Amino acid sequence: MAGNRDYINRRIHSLLGVLPIGIFLIQHLTVNFFATRGPEAFNAAAHFMESLPYRYVLELFIIFLPILFHGIYGVYIAFTAKHNVSNYGYFRNWMFMLQRYTGVITLIFIAWHVWETRIAIGLGWVDLNYQLMENILTNPFFFWFYVVGVVSTTFHFANGLWSFFVSWGITMTPRSQRIMTYASIIVFLAVSYVGVRTLFTFAYGV
Amino acid sequence: MSEEKKITLIIERQDSPDSAPYEETFEVPYRENMNVISALMEIRRNPVNAKGEATTPVFWDMNCLEEVCGACSMIINGKARQSCTALVDQLEQPIRLAPMSTFPITRDLAVDRSRMFDSLKRVKAWVPIDGTYDLGPGPRMAESKRQWAYELSKCMTCGVCLEACPNVNSKSDFIGPAAMSQVRLFNSHPTGEMNKSERLQSVMGDGGIMGCGNAQNCVQSCPKGIPLTTSLAAIYRDTAIESFKSFFGSDNKL
Numbered sequence: 001m002a003g004n005r006d007y008i009n010r011r012i013h014s015l016l017g018v019l020p021i022g023i024f025l026i027q028h029l030t031v032n033f034f035a036t037r038g039p040e041a042f043n044a045a046a047h048f049m050e051s052l053p054y055r056y057v058l059e060l061f062i063i064f065l066p067i068l069f070h071g072i073y074g075v076y077i078a079f080t081a082k083h084n085v086s087n088y089g090y091f092r093n094w095m096f097m098l099q100r101y102t103g104v105i106t107l108i109f110i111a112w113h114v115w116e117t118r119i120a121i122g123l124g125w126v127d128l129n130y131q132l133m134e135n136i137l138t139n140p141f142f143f144w145f146y147v148v149g150v151v152s153t154t155f156h157f158a159n160g161l162w163s164f165f166v167s168w169g170i171t172m173t174p175r176s177q178r179i180m181t182y183a184s185i186i187v188f189l190a191v192s193y194v195g196v197r198t199l200f201t202f203a204y205g206v
Numbered sequence: 207m208s209e210e211k212k213i214t215l216i217i218e219r220q221d222s223p224d225s226a227p228y229e230e231t232f233e234v235p236y237r238e239n240m241n242v243i244s245a246l247m248e249i250r251r252n253p254v255n256a257k258g259e260a261t262t263p264v265f266w267d268m269n270c271l272e273e274v275c276g277a278c279s280m281i282i283n284g285k286a287r288q289s290c291t292a293l294v295d296q297l298e299q300p301i302r303l304a305p306m307s308t309f310p311i312t313r314d315l316a317v318d319r320s321r322m323f324d325s326l327k328r329v330k331a332w333v334p335i336d337g338t339y340d341l342g343p344g345p346r347m348a349e350s351k352r353q354w355a356y357e358l359s360k361c362m363t364c365g366v367c368l369e370a371c372p373n374v375n376s377k378s379d380f381i382g383p384a385a386m387s388q389v390r391l392f393n394s395h396p397t398g399e400m401n402k403s404e405r406l407q408s409v410m411g412d413g414g415i416m417g418c419g420n421a422q423n424c425v426q427s428c429p430k431g432i433p434l435t436t437s438l439a440a441i442y443r444d445t446a447i448e449s450f451k452s453f454f455g456s457d458n459k460l
Contacts, residue, residue: 004410004411004412006411006412006414006416007410007411007414007415007416007445007449010416011416011446011449077419079377080373080375080377080378081372081373081375081377081378081419082372082373082375082377083372084370084372084423086284087284087285088285088370088423088426088427090421090422090423090426092420092421092422092423093372093421093422093423095421096372096419096420096421096422097372097421099419162420163419163420166420166438166439166442167416167420167442167446168442168443168446169439169440169442169443169444169446169447170443171439172436172439172440172443173436174433174435174436177435177439
């Protein structure tokens with residue numbers, strides 16, 4: 001036996017967070033970053049992604065199923081923790097708590113984001129173009145909703161990358177884990193910049 | 207001589223495993239070099255609370271009084287630790303004492319740590335060498351390995367790491383860092399290693415290694431300074447390799 005069902009679910013949960021979800025996140029934010037080069041560049045990039053061959057298979061197996069599994073199982077994990085940062089206010093304990101909070105925020109954000117973009121496009125209510133995101137993000141409430149959602153997602157990814165390295169037995173010593181903490185902070189700042197910079201372009205055209 | 211200096215203790219008490227907890231405040235005369243245990247002994251000598259009412263003496267568990275037995279763990283000013291090494295001069299006043307809530311409370315500050323011993327049995331935290339004939343001497347252990355393994359053997363099953371862990375609670379069945387570190391200790395032993403796979407399989411299930419969420423309070427709280435998070439990461443690595451070997455097959459699987 002390679003462990004029981006609970007063990008395997010946890011392993012799959014940890015793996016999916018980085019492969020493919022983490023990779024998809026970076027790809028998604030990178031493609032969106034084309035917006036900073038103007039609406040035409042964004043539309044061309046979005047059209048390229050939209051016209052990839054066997055697109056529905058890619059979407060299903062690289063995006064929707066992994067996110068559903070990771071998200072639903074993640075909520076279960078988040079609610080089995082009993083946070084105690086008030087008595088044990090150590091850095092990693094805070095990260096542990098924030099990982100669970102940002103996970104829940106990210107799930108809510110993604111559900112809303114998929115609804116008003118991918119599902120709305122799929123149902124033919126809107127078209128995939130620069131205008132769609134501009135209309136959403138020029139509303140100040142939704143602009144800040146997206147900022148919080150994007151930063152929560154990038155935090156969850158960067159800090160999750162740190163735990164991924166522990167869970168798969170790569171970083172074992174305190175020193176390697178500390179260096180991985182610094183690396184994950186850099187990942188967080190870099191990916192957040194890419195995401196938030198794009199939001200500013202859509203909202204303010206800068 | 208000026209008025210006698212007193213120290214105040216606010217203790218969370220409970221008369222029986224099922225009764226409701228309540229707080230009681232005590233004032234005991236200060237002496238130099240007191241620890242929490244000597245303050246509790248003072249209450250036992252004169253069981254009168256701060257209001258001057260006679261009460262039952264506060265009950266707690268203790269044994270060695272030198273931080274090697276693990277019996278006197280309790281929550282002192284919010285953090286789980288050994289009461290024998292909690293020096294009054296170094297504690298904020300009033301001193302708040304509470305039992306470790308992760309465990310069933312037997313009475314007042316004493317808890318039942320049976321679950322930890324059940325976990326040690328579950329992970330087979332021993333080296334099986336009994337047989338019907340002399341098996342002879344086992345393989346030798348490298349001195350460099352003995353040195354770090356010795357650190358892991360300092361675990362006294364005190365329960366502080368379980369109490370500090372946000373993932374050890376009534377909603378989760380995670381058995382906690384202490385037992386995981388013992389899996390690493392016995393798997394590092396040259397004879398114990400012969401049952402390595404069996405021990406790893408025992409933590410690849412409900413309440414096993416995947417219950418760890420890397421909050422790392424355990425390593426910060428361990429009174430023996432055991433590198434618990436290194437042990438947890440080692441078990442993460444070993445179980446990942448064990449899964450690979452058992453699913454895809456390997457001649458090196460023990």
